[in-house]
Amino acid sequence: MNAILQVNAEDMDAVVQPGVTRKALNTHLRDTGLFFSVDPGADASIGGMAATGASGTNAVRYGTMKDNILALKAVLPSGEVVTTAARARKSSAGYDLTRLMVGSEGTLGLITELTLRLRGIPEAVSAATCSFPSVEAACNAVIVTIQYGLPVARIELLDALQVRAVNAYSKLSLPEAPLLLLEFHGSEAGVAEQAQAFGEIASDMGGTGFTFTTREEDRNALWQARHDAYWAGLQLRPGAKGLSTDVCVPVSRLADCVTAAQDRLASAGMMAPIVGHVGDGNFHCLLLVDMDNHAEIDQAEDFIGWLNDLAISMGGTCTGEHGIGQGKAKYLERELGPGAMTMMQAIKRGIDPLGILNPGKMGLT
Ligand SMILES: Cc1cc2nc3c(=O)[nH]c(=O)nc-3n(C[C@H](O)[C@H](O)[C@H](O)COP(=O)(O)OP(=O)(O)OC[C@H]3O[C@@H](n4cnc5c(N)ncnc54)[C@H](O)[C@@H]3O)c2cc1C
Structure with missing residues (x-):
């Protein structure tokens, strides 16, 4: 199911089947002056991105899948086909079934069609890099940038190990x-004005080596390197498996959370590069683990549990992206409480009484 069914350029939306990948969609849209903004780096399917509630580097400016799907069609476990909303930009008609389905991880229905919000390709794009004496200083620059209201399209942190x-x-x-x-x-x-304003903030936070480019080749090289960060991280310890975990905290707590994570990794002697979509308060640790060493696996699991609890205690979430799946099911109740779990279980049982769609996922049967 990889057909692009409609591009409504005047309304800035498109209707696609779930197997369309985001790169294929953007290639198709190129001549319209529009693009689909959600970019998780990987060339994932739009259906998979919807089901996992994906986001990525430019969610800080354009939002996540939850913000960029106007409507969808899904087949319920009963076989009934439902349409969750019209193509209108906004609606107050009934429950928000679109957002219920986005991020439901295949537990409620099979998405067969999506109406996506598109954005105008900007007239100009520039990229900038700046180094900092510590992750704390870098996070503080992010906090001020966001509080100042600078409309950055992407703002990503790489710690020294990831660099x-x-x-x-x-x-x-x-x-x-x-x-x-x-x-x-x-x-x-x-x-140019935005880059200059950021340069001033960065310099106040101890940033050095601020560089700025509008050349497409230079920008593409930098962003390709960022998108390859996962594969680059794996090369730091050949033979190790990368256990990736992400959390997301209110941006004012970002520096505290990343610094605490770094300190704990250092004191445990664990190798784990950190990257983050930090404009949203979201960061990932890639724990490089020898899967033949049980002590290392236990240590990694302890760290992941500790980090999830820390983020939750800061008013954050155990997953900013990638979803709950099976690995994070045990943290969902800790984050949302028993009432929300009962409500989710009631929704799951009401729509899928026989438990035939991804049973056990998100802790729901
Ligand atoms: C290197 C790398 C970097 C990544 N970085 C990011 C990132 O920065 N941010 C981010 O958010 N994500 C990131 N991801 C994750 C990526 O966004 C997900 O892999 C993607 O969203 C899932 O799409 P998929 O096509 O791989 O889906 P699949 O793996 O096929 O499916 C994922 C889930 O969705 C369900 N599903 C799939 N299609 C449907 C459908 N039509 N209807 C109902 N359920 C469905 C499946 O049952 C499954 O539970 C990254 C992944 C990689 C490999």
């Missing part, structure tokens, strides 16, 4: 220190 990995994998020579990688969208004058 080392990216340099080796993507043949770059970035300074091996915590790094912020940014993108600005707007008019020619607008992107």
Whole structure:
């Protein structure tokens, strides 16, 4: 099911089948001056991205899958086909079934069609990098940038270990220190102004080596390196498995959460590069673990549990993206409480009484 069924350029939306991948969609849209903004890096299917509630690098500006799906069609376990909403930009008609289905991880129905919100390709795009003396300083620059209302399109953190990995994998020579990688969208004058404003904030936070480019080849090289960060991280410890975990906290708690994670990793002697979509308060640790060593596996699981609890205690979530799946099912109740679990279980049983769709996922049967 990989057909693009409609592109309604005047309304800035498109209707697609779930097997369309985001790169195929954006290639198809190129001549319309529009693009689909959600970019998790991987060339995932739109259906999979909807089912997992994906986001990624530019959610800070354009939102997540939850913000960019206007309506969808799904087949319920009963065989009934439902349409969750019209193509209108907003609606107050009934329950928000679209958002119920987005992020439901295949537990409620099979999505067969999606109406997506599209955005205008910006007139100008620029990318910037800036190094910092610590992740705390970098996070503080992010906090001020967001509080200041600077409309960054992407603002990504790489800790020093991740920069080392990216340099080796993507043949770059970035300074091996915590790094912020940014993108600005707007008019020619607008992107220059935004970059300059960020440069001033960064400098106040101890940032050094601020560079800014509008050249497409340079921007693409930087973002390709960011998108390859996972593969680069794996190369730091050949033979190890990468256990990736992400949390998301209110942006004001970002520096505290990332710093605490780094301290704990260092004191446990664990190798785990950190990258983050930090404009949203979201970051990932890639724990490089020898899966033949049970002590290391236990240590990694302890760390993941500790980090989830820390994020929840800061008013955050155990998963900003990637979803609950099976691995994080035990944290869902801790985050939302028993009332929300009872409500989710009632929804699951009401729609899927025989438990035939992804039973056990998200802790729901
Ligand atoms: C290197 C890498 C980096 C990534 N970085 C990010 C990131 O930064 N941010 C982020 O959010 N994600 C990230 N991801 C995860 C990525 O977004 C997900 O893999 C993707 O959203 C799932 O799409 P898929 O096509 O792989 O789906 P699948 O793996 O096929 O499916 C995922 C889930 O969705 C369900 N599903 C799939 N299609 C449907 C459908 N039509 N109807 C109902 N349920 C369905 C499946 O049952 C399954 O539970 C990354 C992945 C990789 C490999």
